[in-house]
Amino acid sequence: MQLSRNRRRGALQGRIVHWLFFACAAMSVVTTFGIVASLLRESLGFFGEVPVWEFLFGTTWSPILRDAEGNRHYGVLPLVSGTLLVATIAAAVAVPAGLAIAIYLSEYAPDKVRRSIKPVLEVLAGIPTVVYGYFALTFVTPLLQSLPVPYLQENLLVFNALSAGLVMGLMIIPMVSSLSEDAMVAVPRSLRHAAYALGGTRLEVSLRIVVPAAFSGIVASFILAFSRAIGETMLVTLAAGATPRLTFNPVESIQAMTAFIVQLALGETPHGSLEYNTIFAVGLLLFFFTLGMNVLGHFLVRRFREEY
Amino acid sequence: MTTTTESTSSTDTSLSVTHLDMYYGSFRALRDINLDVKRNSVTALIGPSGSGKSTLLRCFNRMNDLIPGARVEGQVLFNGEDIYHPSIDPTEIRLRIGMVFQKPNPFPKSIYDNVAFGLRINGFRGNMDEAVERSLRRAALWDEVKDRLKASGLTLSGGQQQRLCIARAVAVQPDVILMDEPASALDPISTLAIEDLMRELSRDYTIIVVTHNMQQAARVSDWTAFMTMGEDRAGYLVEIGDTHQIFTNPRDERTEGYITGRFG
Numbered sequence: 001m002q003l004s005r006n007r008r009r010g011a012l013q014g015r016i017v018h019w020l021f022f023a024c025a026a027m028s029v030v031t032t033f034g035i036v037a038s039l040l041r042e043s044l045g046f047f048g049e050v051p052v053w054e055f056l057f058g059t060t061w062s063p064i065l066r067d068a069e070g071n072r073h074y075g076v077l078p079l080v081s082g083t084l085l086v087a088t089i090a091a092a093v094a095v096p097a098g099l100a101i102a103i104y105l106s107e108y109a110p111d112k113v114r115r116s117i118k119p120v121l122e123v124l125a126g127i128p129t130v131v132y133g134y135f136a137l138t139f140v141t142p143l144l145q146s147l148p149v150p151y152l153q154e155n156l157l158v159f160n161a162l163s164a165g166l167v168m169g170l171m172i173i174p175m176v177s178s179l180s181e182d183a184m185v186a187v188p189r190s191l192r193h194a195a196y197a198l199g200g201t202r203l204e205v206s207l208r209i210v211v212p213a214a215f216s217g218i219v220a221s222f223i224l225a226f227s228r229a230i231g232e233t234m235l236v237t238l239a240a241g242a243t244p245r246l247t248f249n250p251v252e253s254i255q256a257m258t259a260f261i262v263q264l265a266l267g268e269t270p271h272g273s274l275e276y277n278t279i280f281a282v283g284l285l286l287f288f289f290t291l292g293m294n295v296l297g298h299f300l301v302r303r304f305r306e307e308y
Numbered sequence: 309m310t311t312t313t314e315s316t317s318s319t320d321t322s323l324s325v326t327h328l329d330m331y332y333g334s335f336r337a338l339r340d341i342n343l344d345v346k347r348n349s350v351t352a353l354i355g356p357s358g359s360g361k362s363t364l365l366r367c368f369n370r371m372n373d374l375i376p377g378a379r380v381e382g383q384v385l386f387n388g389e390d391i392y393h394p395s396i397d398p399t400e401i402r403l404r405i406g407m408v409f410q411k412p413n414p415f416p417k418s419i420y421d422n423v424a425f426g427l428r429i430n431g432f433r434g435n436m437d438e439a440v441e442r443s444l445r446r447a448a449l450w451d452e453v454k455d456r457l458k459a460s461g462l463t464l465s466g467g468q469q470q471r472l473c474i475a476r477a478v479a480v481q482p483d484v485i486l487m488d489e490p491a492s493a494l495d496p497i498s499t500l501a502i503e504d505l506m507r508e509l510s511r512d513y514t515i516i517v518v519t520h521n522m523q524q525a526a527r528v529s530d531w532t533a534f535m536t537m538g539e540d541r542a543g544y545l546v547e548i549g550d551t552h553q554i555f556t557n558p559r560d561e562r563t564e565g566y567i568t569g570r571f572g
Contacts, residue, residue, distance in 0.1 A: 110376070190413040194473070196374060198426035198480060199403030208429065213416050 039287060042280035049274055050074045055281060061244035061260075063278045064269070074278065076285060078244035082254035083289075086165040086236055087229035089250060093169025094225055098176025099211075099218065105177070106184035107206040118178075125174035133238030136167035141239070155251045159241030162250035168235055172225040179224065183217020184210050216301040223297035227290045233258035257282050322347040322484055322514040323368055328382035330363055332375065337363050339542040341382070343533055345484075350506055350515045352529035352551065354522060356566065359535040360543020361518040365486050368516065369405040370398040387483070403430060405484040406477035411493050412469035414461030414476070419444075419453050422461045422472055426480040439479060447475035448505055467498025474505060478513075485509065487517040491524065503528045522567055526555050534563045 047055070058075015066072055101121070105114050140163040145156050156162065187210050195205040211218065233256075241253030242263055255263075261279050269276045323345040330338035338360045345351050353361040363372070370391060372378040384391050391401050403426075414422050423440045432439065440457070444450040449471040453464070461472050470490060477485055487506070491499040506515055506528045519525050525532055532555070533548035547560045558564045 188413070190409060190411060191415060193371065193374070193407075193409065194413045194415065194476075195425070195429075196399075197369060197371060197402055197407035197409075198429065198476065199399045200426075200429050201399055204429045208425070209415060 036287065039280055039284045042277055043284045045272075046274065046277035046281045050281075056285075059246050061255075063275050064264075064267075072275075076257075076282065078246040079255060079257045079260050079282060080285070081246050081248065082161065082240065082244065083230055083236075083256040083258070085161045085248055085250060085254060086168060086240055086256055087226055089162065089165025090168035090172055090229040091222070091226055093166055094172045094176050094229075095222055097169070098173045098221070098225070099180055101173065101177035102180035102184055102218075103206050103211070105181045107202060107210060121174040121177060124170070125178070127171075129171065129232060129234040130238070132167050132171050133164075133235040136163045136235060136239035140167055152251065157241070157251065157253045159239065159243070159253040160251050161240050161254045164236050164240035165250065167239065168229055168232060171232075171235065172228055175225045175228060176221045179221030180214070180218045183214035183221070186217070187213040219300045220297055223293050223300075227293045230289050230293070231258065231286065233262060237262045257286050320346055322387065323516075324383075324385040324388075325367075326383045326385075328364075328367065328380065328384060330360070330367055330372065331377075331379045331381075333377040336540065336542040338367070339538065339540075339544045341545050343545055343548045345514060345516060346531060347514050348510060348512065349530040350510045350517060350528050351531040351533065351548075352525035353516065353518045353533050353535060354520075354525050354566070355535035355543070355546075356537070357520075358541065358543070359537045361535055362488050363543065364535070365407075365488055365516060365518050368484065368486055369402045369407055371402070371407065373398050403480055404482050405486060406480065406482035407486045408470070408473050408477055408488070408490045410489040412466055412473055414464070414469050414472050416460065416462060418458045419461050419464070419472060420457040423475050423479050426476060430480060443475040443479035444472075446478045446509070447471045448501065448508075449475055465498070467494050467501060470494060470498070470502060471505065474502075474509075478509070482513065484514040484516065487515065489518050489520060492520060499524070522555075526551060534558070534560070534566060536562055536566070 055074050055076055057077065058073060059077050060073035060075050061078040062073045064072070101117075105117060109117065137159075141156070141158060141160065144152055144163055147153070191209055191213060192205050195209045200209070236256040237259040240256060240259065242255050242259060243253040244255040244260065245252060247254065261282055264276070264279050321344045325341050325343050325345075328338060328341040329336060330341075341364060353364060355361055366372045367380060367384060368386075368391075372380065380392055386401070386405065390396070415425060417425070420440055423443050424436055427436065427439055441450060441454075444453060449468060452468060453459075453472075456463075461469060464472060470493075474485075474490075490506075491502045494502065503524060506517065509515060510530070517525075517529065529551045531548060532551040534546045534554065535543050536546055537543045546562050547554070547558065549559070554563060555567055558567065
């Protein structure tokens with residue numbers, strides 16, 4: 001009798017715990033859908049007045065200031081180009097450096113060195129982005145201007161995509177290196193031994209066996225890092241400028257999508273106005289960018305997976 | 309007379325080990341190993357677990373170099389050359405002395421790329437398709453895979469994977485092939501296929517095989533070396549001789565005890 005009562009209480013407890021954990025898991029899903037729903041709802045108002053086509057392919061972004069004829073322009077391409085310019089520069093720094101660090105840590109470094117370098121990289125990942133922003137603005141930009149490169153001396157603006165991109169590259173290196181290294185360490189030792197036994201050098205084993213075998217994880221690290229660069233806000237707000245301009249010249253001042261959202265949210269634009277709703281349109285586009293990156297990541301991971 | 313004997317013996321001998329000690333850090337894993345490995349024959353290393361058979365095998369192609377703290381004293385001559393001489397590049401040694409591992413470990417690449425890998429990294433300039441076919445034929449795998457060379461090596465069965473690993477080792481045309489319990493993870497039929505292959509390959513290659521299976525050693529090898537371990541847990545060689553003689557009339561009672569199943 002007593003036995004069965006205890007059993008019932010255990011079963012009830014089990015059900016409660018089950019639902020509690022389910023609720024926690026459901027929370028993140030619900031939040032995601034909530035964000036998407038609110039983005040969609042608010043931007044619906046915007047797209048009621050500005051055609052999607054004009055928004056996506058217009059080459060002038062000036063939602064607040066009117067031009068000489070008194071018109072506002074809602075072409076988002078300058079913001080997109082600004083974001084992609086900075087993120088591309090960042091990737092150009094972080095992908096090779098992060099991969100090289102990962103290869104070094106996983107294939108070359110003695111245990112002692114690995115154990116001391118990894119925490120340093122994690123510190124680098126933990127620095128607040130506002131610090132990186134001022135680092136770019138007050139250190140890297142003057143440094144670039146003082147380089148003996150006449151083009152930079154004459155053309156590099158105080159706010160520019162180049163220094164923001166370079167510093168963002170530094171910022172996302174730990175992301176690339178740490179995830180790539182995890183993927184490389186997970187490659188079975190037996191594959192390395194097989195390659196060494198065929199007369200492979202350490203470099204050949206690293207580049208031809210370990211990197212291909214860990215490729216899915218490495219690509220995932222690239223995608224995540226690029227996603228992070230696209231979504232990064234503070235650094236580009238501080239160092240890249242607030243000049244929406246359709247350009248791929250890194251010495252110029254640009255405005256990234258995230259930086260525009262900050263600018264508008266901090267301003268005095270009345271809530272609910274068309275200008276204000278541009279935030280949601282840009283936010284929605286940003287969301288699709290990162291979503292697209294993740295889908296691309298999954299595709300690449302499947303396409304190039306070497307299973308072991 | 310002496311000179312003649314010496315010269316014959318040196319051309320017959322592929323690997324010659326003298327006073328070899330092997331350490332992992334301060335632990336001595338092998339003690340005073342002395343043995344000659346005859347060319348174009350199968351030499352089996354037998355002995356209880358922990359007697360250092362695999363450790364000794366990895367001394368022949370300097371795979372122990374990959375383990376931090378591993379160190380070798382004494383001499384290993386390969387075709388009369390000291391493979392531990394400072395001027396010797398271990399990757400060169402491994403190119404000449406190939407290896408097949410206990411667990412089949414094909415690369416997660418296509419069957420073709422598995423076989424071609426060793427040739428590619430060593431700057432092979434000839435006809436790759438022919439070289440791949442030749443190696444797969446040598447490993448008695450060609451007929452089974454010729455229609456799916458682009459399929460992953462991991463789609464093969466365990467026995468086929470091990471033959472793929474043998475094809476991969478054969479592709480770079482080594483002189484010696486080291487096999488570390490190559491059939492211990494395989495079913496009996498695949499095991500027989502590997503054993504046949506060893507016999508067949510020994511016409512052109514010098515094969516050294518570590519095995520726990522004494523019937524296997526008796527079936528495939530020309531020479532058998534019996535190792536065991538001492539009080540200090542260091543492995544050492546008890547005796548080496550003609551396989552028939554070792555199994556029917558061992559000189560040392562420890563060998564007799566092991567092969568008759570009294571210990572180990």
